Amino acid sequence: MKQYTIQYLLFTITTALLLFGCNKENDVTQNDRTVGHSTITYYATVTLKGDPYMSIVKGGTFTDPGASAEAQGKDIPVTVSGSVDASTPGLYTLTYSAVNADGFAATATRTVAVLPVAETPGTDISGSYYYIASPSTLSSVVKLAEGFYSTSNCWSAATTIPCLFICTDGTNITMPVQPTGFGALNGTGTLDASGALTYVVTIPSQNINGTLRKWHKQ
Template sequence: MKKLCIALSFLGLAFNIACDGEETNDVSLVTNYATVEIIGNRTTVINVGEPYTDPGATSEIAGTPAEYTTSGTVDTSTPGVYTLTYETINVDGFAASARRVVVVLDTEPSAFDLSGSWARTNGSPATIVKISDREYTHNNAGGVEGENQLMVTFYNVDDDLLYIPYQENASASGISVESLDGVLVDNNNFTWDLNASAFYGTFTRVFERQ
C-alpha cells in the first residue's frame, strides 16, 4: 500500500504530516491575489456631448504593478448609465475587479419636475427636492421609515431612466445603496429596484405623487 505524505501551509503556519517516520518534502501552495482600484471617482456624471476620458485603474499582485483589462464602453452621444469594469487575473486564475459608472445625462430640458411630496404604494411618505433639471434628492428611496430609511441623490437620465448612483451609509443604520432599474412612468409615478442589503430584498419600489 502506498503511503500518503502531506504538507499543508495555512496562514503562514506549516503543518507536516509524516508517514511512519519517513522524511517528507514540504509542499507549499501559495497564490498571490490581485488588487484593483479605480483612479478617480466611482461615479462620473456628464452631459451628452461632453468629452469623457477614462482615468483607468491601478492593479497590483504581491506589491508589483500588474496589467488589467477594461470591459465596457461609454457613448457620450447617447443618454444612459454605462459601466466600466477593470479586471486582473493572477496566474492561478483568481480574478479581482473594480468598476466605474458613467452617467450621461440628456441635455434636452426635462418634461418633468419630480420635486414635491410622494409616497410608496405602501403609504410610506417621501419628499423629493430638485437640485437641477435632472438631479434630485429623495429622503426615503426605499419607502421604509426608521433607521433604515434611505436618503439619496438620484438622476433623471433621459425622462425614462432614473438612476441612484452608489452611495455609502445612505441610512442612519449604515446601509449603502445603488439602484438597479429605475423607470419614470410619468410626472406622478415612478419605480425602481434597489441594491441595498438583504433588508430591502428585490422588491420593486413604486412611488406615487401625493
Template sequence: MKKYLNIIVIGILAMTFLSCKKESFNYPPGTVGISKITYFPIITMKGEKYFIVAKGGTFTDPGATAKVGTDDSPVVVSGSVNTSVAGVYAVTYSAENADGFSATATRQVIVYDTQPDAAARDFSGKYLRASNSVASNWKKIGPGVYLVANPGGAPGADGIIVVAVNPTGSVISIPPQNTDSGAWASKDESYNLAGNTYSWVVVNAGYGPALRVFVKQI
C-alpha cells in the first residue's frame, strides 16, 4: 500500500511542476500563440482636413501617408477638385493591408466665390434651434466659409460637421458635400440679419423635410 502511495505522491508532484512551468512567449513574428496578428492601416493626412481655395486659384494636394504596423503602405487617392467652379470637393485617401482590411480618410476642399460684403461679415457663434433649444455652432474658416457643428440641431449630433457658405449678402447654404457622416446639402435657406436668426431644410438621409429655425445667442 505504501508503494502505491509513493507513486501517487510522485505523480502529483510531477503534475504540479508541469503546471507551474512558465509558458514561452517567444512567438514567431506576426503571431500570438496560434493566432495571426492583423495590423490595420492607419492613414495620416498631410496638411489640414479643410482646405480653402479661392475660385480660379490653385489646389495642390498635400497628400497622405499610410502605415500597416511599422511598414509603409501605398495610398490610393480618389476625387478631383475643379477650382473654376465654387463648391465643396472630397479628396479621399485609402489603404489596405494584406488581409483585405482597409481604411480611408477624407479631405474637404472648399472652392469659394465670395463677394466683399459677405467676406467682411462673420456669422460665427452659437445658435439654438427654436423648437428644442439644441445648439448649432458656426465657425468662420475663410471668406464666407464656415464649419457648422450639428447643422440640423438634433440632440446628440454635436460631432456632425458640415461646410456652409455665405457667398453674398445674407445668402447662406450647405453646398452638396460628402462627409464622414454621409451626404449633405440644404434648401429653403434664409438669414435674418436684423433678428440674428436663420432657417433651412437639412438635406440628409437621417433628417426629415422640416424647416429648422435657429436663433443666435448674443
C-alpha cells in the first residue's frame, strides 16, 4: 500500500511540474512583447533623409528632407525640434525624435549652415593640416557641403577641440557659435596662399578670448 501511495505522489508532483512549465512557456502576450517574466522592448531607429550636413545661402529657402523611424519593423511617428533662420548666417541644428511603445526615445540630428554669400566655384580647402608648434600633430579638414567644413582639431597638440566652420572664398573663415566639450566656441580664421591656416578662437567659459592657433596645410 505504501508503495502505491509513493508512486501516486511522485506522479502527482511530476504532472504539476509539467503543467507549470507549459504555462510559463505559453505566458506570451498577444503582441509577443513579454515572455514569462521577461519584457522585450523593440527600440526605435531614426534614419535621416538626405545629408546630415547641409548648407544654404542667406536669403535662400531651406527645405527639410525630414527623417523616418521604425520599431519592430513598423513605421512610427517622428517629431522635429529646432529651426533654420535663412536670413541669419550661422549654424542650426535640427533634432528628429521617435519614441517606441515602452517610452524609449531615439534621435538623429542634422546641422545646417546658412552661408553669408554663395561659395566661389571650385573652392575646397579640405585636407590634412599640421600644428606649427608641434608638426606631428595633425588635423583633418573635411568639406561637408558647399562653404561648410569640419576640422578634427582647431586648438593644439595638448588639447583636441573639433569644430565646424564656414569658408566660401577659400581664404576667410567664420566659426559660428557652437557647443564643444569645453563650452561654446566661436571665432574667425584665414588661410593664405602658402597654406598657412590661422584660427582666432574664443571660448568664454574657459576665459579664452581671441587666441591664435596656427596650422599649415601638408
